[in-house]
Amino acid sequence: MTTLIDPVCGMHVSESDLRVAGYEEFAFCAEGCRRAFIADPDRYVRAAAGAGEAPAPDHGGHDDHGVR
Ligand SMILES: [Zn+2]
Secondary structure: OOEEEOOOOOOEEEOOOEOOOOOOOEOEOOHHHHHHHHHOHHHHHHHHHHOOOOOOOOOOOHHHHOOO
């Protein structure tokens, strides 16, 4: 049985739960999370892709702060 991540709240949900067409890699624990995702899909897709990974490449690093 496949478990998917709810990108809105981070819960693990089963494949048979709420889905959004076009985003087959995600599932949702509740209609409220599904609606939140539909309202702003890009935000949650980006957050899900970046979870647990290194900071975004466009992070300038501490040199930009003038701290030594
Ligand atoms: Zn949820």
